[in-house]
Amino acid sequence: MSAIRQDAWSDEDDLILAEVTLRHIREGSTQLSAFEEVGEKIGRTAAACGFRWNSFVRKRYEAAIQIAKAQRQKRNQHKRSHSIANVSGVVATLDTAEFGAIRGDAFSEESISIDAVIRFLRQWKGSYQEMVRQLRMLEKELNDKQLEMDRLVEENDRLSKQVNEVETDYRVVNDDYKALIQIMDRARKLAFLVEEEDEGKPRFKMDANGNLERIE
Template sequence: MTAIRQDAWSEEDDLILAEVTLRHIREGSTQLSAFEEVGEKIGRTAAACGFRWNSFVRKKYEAAIQIAKAQRQKRNQQRKQVPSFASVSNGVATVGISDHVSRGESLSEELSVDAVIRFLRQWKGSYQEMVRHIRHLEKELNEKQEELERLRGENEELGRQVSDVATDYRVVNDDYKALIQIMDRARKLAFLMEEEDEGKPKFKMDPNGNLERIE
């Protein structure tokens, strides 16, 4: 099984990085400030957080980033708007301004709630996709482990077969050597017997039945 690096990013680290960075985008802050805040929370450098965001986490939150940017733009527009009302008295002007502020706050609250709902829906979809991806990886890991066990069993079986073949080879080789030695001894013995036969006198029988020595 693959060992997990001690400095590996966990799912919780990625969630913290995403939440803080999106909040900074909505509030009009810089991503560097977000990375520094995340680094203090999870014990990493801002550079490491920035690299993780740009290389991996950002891709999962494209829709959420667009929502956060839209919220930032609307907030900036609301801050730039200056209400102008014409009234014949300070009382009427005050009522007009109060009514405008009330409607603006209500509209801002409604937009904010809608944005949060969209963000939560997007986050739910991203989370479900991540869960499916993790399950798919776990399934692949289990399949690889089963394949590894199967290959390990086949390797052990082949090792036993090779060991048996090696043992049979040694036995056959020993028998072959013993046979060669026996044949060598038999050949030498036959040669000696031929020499002894050559040293003995030889006789043959003549037509009269008498033995006659042959030189």
């Protein structure tokens, strides 16, 4: 999907995230791969899927995670047993000439056996180097994931701080507004009382002889 969603997570989104992530755990894959797969399915970034998993969904599937890890361990043990069996079969079925079938020459027999072992070790050296390469890739993915998580946590803290500041400013402005309304109400009542007092007071004027006359 090309569009990146920004809407709230639905129960269906959480279920897809849980199912895919648990499957990757069982199969021995990385969570980053799971988040990328989920992102493709529901139109979100892998980082958003990872943040949702770690902050909310994972807490609801702790038991399922432990079961998936146990299944992964059992799967790995089966693979190791199968690999050992294959190695044993390869060693047992190597050409007899490579393991010293030539009789009467102990030196040649030993040399041929060593050559077979060397070839075998070289083959496993290649496998080991491939595993090391994959391990480094996983470590890099994990490091990138951790950096992304740190960035998201920092961003979340910053946004939470901004929200708290806005809420504080709103309360201050609201309190000031209420105080202003109260002041205006008091001023209006005071002005009304002053007008009533002015109307109740007697009024006088001076006549031509300099005497004061009351005006009704």
